[in-house]
Amino acid sequence: MNQQNGGTAVEGTVPAPRAEPLPPPPRTVHVGSRDGDLADEMKDTYWSVHDEAAARATVRQVLVGLPRITRLIGRLAWRADARATATVVVCQLVSAAMSALGLVASVGVLQKLFAEGPTPDRVYAAVPQLLLVVGFLAARALLEAVVAVAQARVTPKIRTALEREFFQLTANVRLEAVEDPDWHDEVYRANDRGLFYARQIVGQVVALASALLGLAGTAGVLGVLHPALLPLLLLSVLPVGAAAVRSARARFHSFRRWNALQRRVRVFSWLLLDQDAAAELRSDTAQQALLNEHGRLVVRIAEEDTRLGVRAAWLNLAGRTVGGLGTGITYCALGAMLIAGWLPLAAGAGAVLAVQAGQSALTRLVEVAHLVYEHAMWVDDLLAVQARCRGLQQRTAEVRAPARLGTVALEDARFTYAGKDTPALRGVSMTLTAGERIAFVGPNGSGKSTCAKVLAGLHELQEGRMCWDGVDVRDMDAQSLQRQVACVLQDPVHYPFSALSNITVSTGSLTEADPERALAAARAAGADEVIAGLPERWEAVLSKRFRGGHELSGGQWAKIAVARGLYKNAPLLLLDEPTASMDPPSEHAVYEAVLRGRLREDQITVLISHRLASVVECDRIYVFTEGRVIESGSHEELMRLGGVYARMFALQAAGYRSTEAPTEEGAVP
Numbered sequence: 001m002n003q004q005n006g007g008t009a010v011e012g013t014v015p016a017p018r019a020e021p022l023p024p025p026p027r028t029v030h031v032g033s034r035d036g037d038l039a040d041e042m043k044d045t046y047w048s049v050h051d052e053a054a055a056r057a058t059v060r061q062v063l064v065g066l067p068r069i070t071r072l073i074g075r076l077a078w079r080a081d082a083r084a085t086a087t088v089v090v091c092q093l094v095s096a097a098m099s100a101l102g103l104v105a106s107v108g109v110l111q112k113l114f115a116e117g118p119t120p121d122r123v124y125a126a127v128p129q130l131l132l133v134v135g136f137l138a139a140r141a142l143l144e145a146v147v148a149v150a151q152a153r154v155t156p157k158i159r160t161a162l163e164r165e166f167f168q169l170t171a172n173v174r175l176e177a178v179e180d181p182d183w184h185d186e187v188y189r190a191n192d193r194g195l196f197y198a199r200q201i202v203g204q205v206v207a208l209a210s211a212l213l214g215l216a217g218t219a220g221v222l223g224v225l226h227p228a229l230l231p232l233l234l235l236s237v238l239p240v241g242a243a244a245v246r247s248a249r250a251r252f253h254s255f256r257r258w259n260a261l262q263r264r265v266r267v268f269s270w271l272l273l274d275q276d277a278a279a280e281l282r283s284d285t286a287q288q289a290l291l292n293e294h295g296r297l298v299v300r301i302a303e304e305d306t307r308l309g310v311r312a313a314w315l316n317l318a319g320r321t322v323g324g325l326g327t328g329i330t331y332c333a334l335g336a337m338l339i340a341g342w343l344p345l346a347a348g349a350g351a352v353l354a355v356q357a358g359q360s361a362l363t364r365l366v367e368v369a370h371l372v373y374e375h376a377m378w379v380d381d382l383l384a385v386q387a388r389c390r391g392l393q394q395r396t397a398e399v400r401a402p403a404r405l406g407t408v409a410l411e412d413a414r415f416t417y418a419g420k421d422t423p424a425l426r427g428v429s430m431t432l433t434a435g436e437r438i439a440f441v442g443p444n445g446s447g448k449s450t451c452a453k454v455l456a457g458l459h460e461l462q463e464g465r466m467c468w469d470g471v472d473v474r475d476m477d478a479q480s481l482q483r484q485v486a487c488v489l490q491d492p493v494h495y496p497f498s499a500l501s502n503i504t505v506s507t508g509s510l511t512e513a514d515p516e517r518a519l520a521a522a523r524a525a526g527a528d529e530v531i532a533g534l535p536e537r538w539e540a541v542l543s544k545r546f547r548g549g550h551e552l553s554g555g556q557w558a559k560i561a562v563a564r565g566l567y568k569n570a571p572l573l574l575l576d577e578p579t580a581s582m583d584p585p586s587e588h589a590v591y592e593a594v595l596r597g598r599l600r601e602d603q604i605t606v607l608i609s610h611r612l613a614s615v616v617e618c619d620r621i622y623v624f625t626e627g628r629v630i631e632s633g634s635h636e637e638l639m640r641l642g643g644v645y646a647r648m649f650a651l652q653a654a655g656y657r658s659t660e661a662p663t664e665e666g667a668v669p
């Protein structure tokens with residue numbers, strides 16, 4: 001196909017829409033919950049994917065999972081701060097030993113108090129043991145404080161390390177991964193939940209270890225007092241443990257329902273408070289509808305709160321009853337041992353203390369174990385997402401893209417978006433040369449933007465190839481390629497930064513600027529007038545979300561985006577309908593700037609536009625239809641060809657002519 005000289009055409013017509021006709025909608029729709037359980041309704045959403053597994057986990061599953069989780073968190077903690085982690089482990093072990101020794105010393109106190117002789121003598125005799133008890137307790141308190149300090153050091157570091165790694169990885173995955181809704185869901189979930197629980201789980205694992213060590217210490221003391229007391233401890237703690245498991249599980253279920261309601265209510269609260277939604281909410285007079293739904297939900301939450309409170313009270317009572325029963329049985333057995341003379345009275349009293357300590361350690365253990373088990377799923381999730389992102393990173397290579405570009409060539413380029421059956425590009429070939437001004441035109445969905453994204457190195461071709469100065473870009477470092485392309489898209493990002501940072505961000509900096517280039521780019525794009533109108537000029541923050549910030553109109557943002565693209569000063573400039581929201585004089589000025597008054601003469605400029613009047617001056621125009629280039633050439637050549645372009649141009653021109661006001665002489669000027 002001759003692309004450089006005469007206009008060329010490929011058979012093809014503008015495609016008709018192929019989708020099945022849409023049936024009419026139902027008369028009523030559900031805004032929020034249906035009549036069923038809200039938690040059921042929301043269980044497939046990202047934040048609740050692990051709820052079901054956590055709620056169903058058996059005690060055995062939880063117990064079996066704990067060592068792995070502890071190792072995992074231990075590894076993360078060690079990587080984040082080895083010294084603080086070692087301090088936590090050592091101090092916890094010593095603190096547990098202090099607890100056990102304190103218990104032994106308490107038994108010693110009791111032995112002295114229960115010995116023969118006058119009471120004052122017995123009390124005096126107990127003083128050294130009492131001092132020991134106080135010493136052990138003080139040491140334990142000190143060690144616990146050291147654990148808390150070390151924990152406070154290591155926890156934020158884990159979170160920081162995980163968070164930095166997470167964003168480093170996600171920000172550099174290939175574009176097709178970002179467009180995959182599954183990937184997006186996973187990443188969102190990992191960001192929202194995984195990072196949050198990663199911070200919490202450290203404290204929970206520490207609490208779990210402390211409860212476990214406390215239980216072990218108690219068992220040790222009882223074993224020393226009399227081996228027969230060990231099964232007695234089991235007898236007393238098992239019912240308590242079972243009650244704690246039940247109550248933890250029930251609370252978990254109840255909390256799940258409550259949480260589902262809270263999340264839905266938050267959706268409505270955000271909408272009611274959101275600045276961006278405020279105008280539309282009022283013009284749609286939708287406030288009352290939203291308030292009704294919000295009100296209905298807060299009433300449901302209040303009911304759920306009451307239900308949760310009442311249920312917690314009953315469960316507490318049931319737990320205490322079962323626990324009390326276990327304690328009663330234990331004390332009866334203890335009494336029998338005392339009567340049988342197996343145990344001195346003081347040891348019996350010490351055993352009571354130890355059993356009580358053991359019960360409370362076990363209750364804590366059960367409660368924390370369930371939380372650790374659930375939260376570990378989110379941390380696992382986060383780590384799995386990170387591992388997945390590692391496999392989706394953009395290509396890195398030794399070969400860098402050239403800063404001065406001679407030609408960009410597409411050869412039989414074919415590209416299909418993931419999950420789509422129809423290709424977006426079906427064999428596009430073109431060669432763009434330094435200094436050329438190129439236009440892509442064609443109907444919606446014909447592949448213009450996709451082709452531009454391929455040229456920008458954002459999508460990798462599945463078939464065919466793209467060469468920069470004869471080098472296949474698949475051998476080039478992806479980021480180095482993107483550094484040599486400036487893209488201005490139709491809906492540019494509204495960076496909530498200063499006006500200057502909004503322009504310099506295209507060179508990868510928010511803080512460093514080339515003042516002359518920034519001014520030239522702003523002038524060329526017409527953004528200079530926008531910035532001059534802001535009280536703080538270049539330093540004005542472009543977001544109402546910040547105090548003193550400013551909001552711009554769509555057209556003003558478009559000018560800033562064009563300035564951003566020009567400031568990058570890249571050898572390839574891609575403009576995808578950059579002026580769609582600009583007023584006619586601004587649009588004209590931008591086209592003048594990018595097509596005539598260029599900041600860089602060797603720049604290849606690719607312009608995508610539906611307004612054909614704006615592409616007339618381009619050196620070459622490519623007409624896209626259904627992922628193919630069906631015509632190419634200059635405006636004159638394509639008009640002479642009398643194909644799709646000529647028909648589209650005539651159609652637009654006729655639209656303008658029919659609405660033109662006649663001059664005084666009655667002629668169209």
Ligand SMILES: Nc1ncnc2c1ncn2[C@@H]1O[C@H](COP(=O)(O)OP(=O)(O)OP(=O)(O)O)[C@@H](O)[C@H]1O
Nearest residue numbers: 179417420424442443444445446447448449450451
């Ligand atoms: N991110 C995407 N994921 C999946 N399909 C996409 C994506 N972007 C575009 N498509 C599809 O690819 C085809 C080409 O779209 P493209 O955006 O390149 O067309 P276009 O010519 O730029 O359209 P428009 O003039 O409306 O901007 C269309 O069928 C579109 O639905």
